[in-house]
Amino acid sequence: MNDGLCKTIGIWMSDKKSQKLNWKELINTCASHGYNLVKLDLERPLEEQARIDVFLHKLTDIIAAADQGDPKASTIIGHVEQYLSNHPNIAVIDPLDNVRMLLNRYCYYSILQNEATFQNQGIFTPTFAEFTTNDVEVNIEIMKSRGVKFPVICKPTIAHGSKSAHEMVVIFNEKGLSASKPPCVVQTFVNHNAVLHKVFLIGNRYHICKRPSLKNFYASEELEPIFYSTGEVCKADSQSTLSILDPHDKADVTMSINEDVIKTIIRVLRKEIGLLLAGFDVVIDNQTGHHAVIDINVFPSYDSFPNFFEHLLECIDEIVRRRNSKDCVATYRINGVVNVGTCTSNYCVTGMNVN
Numbered sequence: 001m002n003d004g005l006c007k008t009i010g011i012w013m014s015d016k017k018s019q020k021l022n023w024k025e026l027i028n029t030c031a032s033h034g035y036n037l038v039k040l041d042l043e044r045p046l047e048e049q050a051r052i053d054v055f056l057h058k059l060t061d062i063i064a065a066a067d068q069g070d071p072k073a074s075t076i077i078g079h080v081e082q083y084l085s086n087h088p089n090i091a092v093i094d095p096l097d098n099v100r101m102l103l104n105r106y107c108y109y110s111i112l113q114n115e116a117t118f119q120n121q122g123i124f125t126p127t128f129a130e131f132t133t134n135d136v137e138v139n140i141e142i143m144k145s146r147g148v149k150f151p152v153i154c155k156p157t158i159a160h161g162s163k164s165a166h167e168m169v170v171i172f173n174e175k176g177l178s179a180s181k182p183p184c185v186v187q188t189f190v191n192h193n194a195v196l197h198k199v200f201l202i203g204n205r206y207h208i209c210k211r212p213s214l215k216n217f218y219a220s221e222e223l224e225p226i227f228y229s230t231g232e233v234c235k236a237d238s239q240s241t242l243s244i245l246d247p248h249d250k251a252d253v254t255m256s257i258n259e260d261v262i263k264t265i266i267r268v269l270r271k272e273i274g275l276l277l278a279g280f281d282v283v284i285d286n287q288t289g290h291h292a293v294i295d296i297n298v299f300p301s302y303d304s305f306p307n308f309f310e311h312l313l314e315c316i317d318e319i320v321r322r323r324n325s326k327d328c329v330a331t332y333r334i335n336g337v338v339n340v341g342t343c344t345s346n347y348c349v350t351g352m353n354v355n
């Protein structure tokens with residue numbers, strides 16, 4: 001809703017993401033809500049580019065590179081953080097520290113595994129362990145100590161930021177562990193009849209869609225590791241042979257997703273990770289019907305989300321209004337501690353509000 005005062009959204013995302021975006025529609029939707037949209041250039045001082053009210057970004061690639069010691073990326077992230085700290089009234093979607101929580105798979109699987117409320121609600125994250133060495137004997141012991149069972153999926157520890165973050169290996173036996181590429185996370189494979197459920201979040205709004213996924217796999221001493229990239233198997237238009245169920249699996253009933261369970265997961269992610277723009281992936285265990293959360297993503301594709309831009313702008317507008325309201329009571333988190341208070345200070349971080 002436009003209150004007559006035009007506000008400005010500064011936006012940054014990678015060229016890869018930018019090329020997929022319908023800019024015309026985004027600009028028009030911004031305008032209809034009373035917002036200008038300015039594309040930011042991170043190689044130039046942000047101060048010179050526009051006075052912005054909202055910083056909307058997908059900086060995962062650059063944060064990941066900076067955290068791995070890339071000097072150019074570190075400089076860019078340093079400038080962005082300095083700029084945001086100089087301008088505490090800018091709504092940041094989403095705060096960089098929250099985004100960082102999703103860059104490391106071990107980190108976010110640990111958050112999910114430690115969530116006590118999941119246990120009696122049929123929600124789990126499959127057992128997992130981290131490999132930091134190629135030593136197969138050491139890795140066998142690590143798996144045993146953490147209850148990780150074959151078959152496993154071996155995933156790069158860094159979850160975002162490059163093509164290689166999505167290069168996966170299914171491993172069926174101890175011998176196959178030599179195919180793992182540390183640093184990586186190995187996760188127990190959950191048979192789910194090749195159906196993936198993607199949940200896209202915009203603040204409180206969500207949209208669930210079905211995608212193809214991997215067929216059922218069983219531990220075997222004979223099978224060689226299978227290498228695949230997520231994009232080949234799990235995008236809406238993927239047609240991989242890895243998604244075709246074997247004949248003996250076909251009789252299994254298709255399990256349907258329980259939306260109450262999804263809402264529980266959303267509430268937990270909002271509390272623990274606090275991103276407005278995120279997505280998570282669920283597979284349903286074909287033996288128990290339990291819902292396994294196997295991945296969480298920052299600012300995902302929103303592929304098939306109806307009226308995505310409209311919802312995005314409504315969400316942004318809610319955040320901006322809440323920040324501007326003098327007596328806004330917000331729940332927010334500082335260094336892991338949840339606080340409830342009046343939103344008059346810099347601590348009212350966008351993306352942390354829990355409804």
Ligand SMILES: Nc1ncnc2c1ncn2[C@@H]1O[C@H](COP(=O)(O)OP(=O)(O)OP(=O)(O)O)[C@@H](O)[C@H]1O
Nearest residue numbers: 126153166187188189190213214230234294295297
């Ligand atoms: N524990 C698991 N059990 C069964 N299948 C799994 C498991 N983990 C991952 N998969 C399969 O591998 C795919 C890729 O895994 P994951 O979602 O972790 O990778 P990603 O590259 O981060 O994906 P995205 O592109 O969605 O971010 C899943 O969509 C699913 O088909």
Ligand SMILES: O=P(O)(O)O[C@H]1[C@H](O)[C@H](O)[C@H](OP(=O)(O)O)[C@@H](OP(=O)(O)O)[C@@H]1O
Nearest residue numbers: 016017060159160161297298299300301302
């Ligand atoms: O199918 P989805 O929306 O889950 O695909 C996402 C993917 O999960 C990752 O979030 C990608 O981000 P990066 O790992 O940072 O590359 C997304 O790519 P993007 O170009 O849209 O940011 C995929 O869309």
Ligand SMILES: [Mg+2]
Nearest residue numbers: 159295296297
């Ligand atoms: Mg992912």
